[in-house]
Amino acid sequence: MGIVNRNGAFAEYLSLPSENLYEVPSQIPDDFVVFTEPLAAALEIQEQVHIQKRDLVLIVGDGKLGLLIAQTLFHTGCTLHIMGKHEKKLQLLSDFDILTLKPEDLEERSYDFSIECTGNPEGFLLARKALRPRGTLIMKSTYSSHLNIDASSLVVDEISLVGSRCGPFPKALKMLSEENINLSPMVHHRFPIEQGLKAFEEAQKPGVLKVIVEFK
Numbered sequence: 001m002g003i004v005n006r007n008g009a010f011a012e013y014l015s016l017p018s019e020n021l022y023e024v025p026s027q028i029p030d031d032f033v034v035f036t037e038p039l040a041a042a043l044e045i046q047e048q049v050h051i052q053k054r055d056l057v058l059i060v061g062d063g064k065l066g067l068l069i070a071q072t073l074f075h076t077g078c079t080l081h082i083m084g085k086h087e088k089k090l091q092l093l094s095d096f097d098i099l100t101l102k103p104e105d106l107e108e109r110s111y112d113f114s115i116e117c118t119g120n121p122e123g124f125l126l127a128r129k130a131l132r133p134r135g136t137l138i139m140k141s142t143y144s145s146h147l148n149i150d151a152s153s154l155v156v157d158e159i160s161l162v163g164s165r166c167g168p169f170p171k172a173l174k175m176l177s178e179e180n181i182n183l184s185p186m187v188h189h190r191f192p193i194e195q196g197l198k199a200f201e202e203a204q205k206p207g208v209l210k211v212i213v214e215f216k
Contacts, residue, residue: 022169025177031212032183035068036172039181042068044167045138046076051113053077058101058111060127061118062089064186064209065140069115070098071181081111083126086207092185106130116140121147128159136160186210 024033042065051057055078059066062084070082074096083101084090090100108129116127117140124147127137137159154161175181190212191199203211 022173025173028173028176031187032176034210034212035183035186036169036176037166038065039068039072039175040167040169040172041065041140041165042072042167043171043175044164045069045115045140046072047168048162048164049113049136049138051076051078055079055112056110057081057113057115058083058127058130059115059117060123060130061116061140062086062100063117063119066115066117067092067186067209068181069117069140071096072175074098075180088207089209092182095182109133111135113138119143121145124149128153131157131159133157134159136162138162138164140164187212190214192216 022036024036045051051073053076057073057078057080059069059073059080059082062082066082066084067089070080070093073080080097081099081101082090082093083103083106085102093100103126106126106129109132111130111132113136114127114130115138116123118124119141121143123141124139128149131137134157139161153159186209188208188210189199189202191202191214193213193215196213199211199213202208
């Protein structure tokens, strides 16, 4: 993981090697800079697999990462669907040509790629059911418990599994500087540093996407 900073002195202050730092373009607002790491994780998918216009892609999960993945893949021109259970979150994508689905709407064995980012076994099962034979399942979740899978079905359908985690900071900063992504609706609350504990409590509530802690 790298650290984003706005001045070179920051590296000396933290005693970090300069190669661990990425300079933040001045045009990126502070509220958006905090999305650098999750946006980079979203962009990592395109570092690992080649998604084309002809592909049908399903994102399973409407949390912060799922919404960021949707916006990054939108620029590939693929046919993109996102599945989630929270209408308010899915509405954040209303400006994009992305079909939103509920789990009961899933058309099984039809997608070229499915991306699982729910963090729960149910999400994995839905992502697996969505794939056509020889499709690719991209796993973004880390699970708190063991995940049970039908390995035989993966073999029979020749499914490719791709583990995907962190991603390229420079590309994330470039996307932020070019304003090719809509982040404002994802900032739900802000707190001064004196209320830092309250900010953490708020961030853990269901439906909250991003909480900003301000230093003044």
